[in-house]
Amino acid sequence: MTQLEAAKQGIITEEMHQVAEDEHIDAEKIREGVEAGHIVIPANKNHRSLHAYGIGEGLRTKMNVNLGVSKDCHDYSVEQEKARLAWRMKAEAIMDLSCYGKTAGFRHWLIENSPAAIGTVPMYDVDGALGKALKDMTADDLFQVVEQHAKDGVDFMTIHAGINREVAGHVMRNKRITNLVSRGGSILFAWMMIKGKENPFYEQYDRLLDICRTYDVTISLGDACRSGCGHDSTDAIQIAELITLGELVVRARKAGVQVMVEGPGHMPLNDIRMNVEVAKKLCHGAPLYVLGPIVTDVAPGYDHITAAIGGTLSAACGADFLCYVTPAEHLRLPDIQDVHEGIVASKIACHAADIVKKVPGAAQWDEEMSWARRRVDFKRMIPLAIDPEKAKAYRESSQPQEEQTCTMCGPKCPMKTLDSILNNRNTDEDPYLK
Known part of the structure; x- marks a missing residue:
């Protein structure tokens, strides 16, 4: 039984009690929030070291720390040091965004040791796990990697199910400066173009839900079409995908699967409130996970600040979960000092917003x-x-x-x-x- 299924049956789980204690809120309120889909508790059944955190309405704004290796920087001991720093600084979530080679060993280490929720983007792992070029990958290949991550104990997964062929048509017809800046979204877009087929995660969404329900994996519906610069903010491409994501939220809840929605990347400050309100409306109050937003494009080396400005306003307007940004954003893989600065900037944003939201304490x-x-x-x-x-x-x-x-x-x-x-x-x- 998933957290959502338990909540629907009136059951307060151990994880709900943990969240209630942390938040100084009555456990029944947490259960009601989970039942409504306005709160999620990412807690894979196979993640034994987890300290359960709640994300959503009425709770403290939570923060995610990204780490992981790339082709040019693949020293896992450095990534382990970053993870330990994130745990010491009480980050509620860590996403392993490794996109090179065999990633399973590091993922297993994270899940075995992490009190924070662990997230992944399975699309990043497909070529390394299966050793196949994009043109040779099948839908079954993609689902095989998703299921392996779920079995391993991953608590939440970014799945870009909203960029279907209809939304891809908007990408083709509406020209942007930066096109698609989502790594996972761009890979799926390329796969659809090469294969001439529908996005498997959209076409076989029920198959995805079955996997997530089995292990109680929270789906984080990825914003493949988020804007990569202020000029592209809040355009037809972004809104078309958001409408699709709202439909997928309803289907996930009916299947007993917890779901949250990822929000926009780059946008002017005056677009943020509107974007948060529209996302909450179209996605039926699902917890909103924002990547930034980065409020100006001219501050490389200081994007932890531009993101903290956008993150503070978006959380104050109702966003629930901030993805940290480091000073190295757009420039290189962050080092340990970059991670430290990114965490502090994001923690400031979370807390500043919590004062506005009158979060207890x-x-x-x-x-x-x-x-x-x-x-x-x-x-x-x-x-x-x-x-x-x-x-x-x-x-x-x-x-x-x-x-x-x-x-x-x-x-x-x-x-x-x-x-x-x-x-x-x-x-x-x-x-x-x-």
Whole structure:
């Protein structure tokens, strides 16, 4: 029985109890959200090390960390180091986007060790797993890889089922600057063009649902047609695919399979609210997983910032799950420092949005930091920081003469000044106020 099937039968699963405890929400509310399809709990039956997290309406905004090897960078020890960093920084999900060679060993290691949910894009693994060129791949080949990932214990899979032949026609007729920037989507588009056939994941969607139901894999309906630059945002191609995804959401829920929907990539800031609202409307309130959005195309090296800006607004408007972006986006495979910076930027975006959404405990965290600042209590401030190690390093790198100040204000610290004045302390004790 899947999480969705259990919820429909009025059963509160162990995973639902875990989510309720983490979120400080009644477990029955979690069950109701799962039943409605507005919350998903990616939890493959074969992922034994998992700490279950909920994604969706009324919950904390969650974050995904991408990692994995490529043809040019395929040192799995580096990717393991990135995964350990993600776990230490409490990322709720990790996607293995490895697209070169035999990936199974690393995937098995992740699933065996990860408390975070593990996601994959099976299309990335088809050539490495089967040793076939794209023109030689059959529909059965594609489903074979999907089923293997499910058996291995993958909690959620990005499946680009929405780019069918009808949507592909929109791609041909509506010219873009960047065409399709989704790696998985572009591979399926090419397969359809080479073969002259329908997308197998759309044509045999019930077959996909059977696999996912067997292992309780959450489908993340991929946005093959997301915009790859601001110019292409919110066009006919993107909307046509989104309509199809909404239809697939309904079919997945009827089959007892949890489903979320992936959102747009690049777009101007003023397009974000509309896109979130349209996606939620057309996809029947399914949890929305956004890739960015990246709000300007001219900041390579700083795209963790452009994505955090877009991610904050999209989550504040109702998106539920942010995919982190690193400073290396568009330039190279990220290194460990890039991953660290991407995680911090995304965590800031998630938390800033949670304050807007009035998620339980979000504002309280900020208030605790505010009281520590009022008391000029650095020993309390640093552990409360999103990145305590960096906060500590900055504090220790420039020490003031007086411990309860910093080298920005020194004795002119406004917190100390107002504390003395408002509490009627003897100003003669403070050299600055004499």
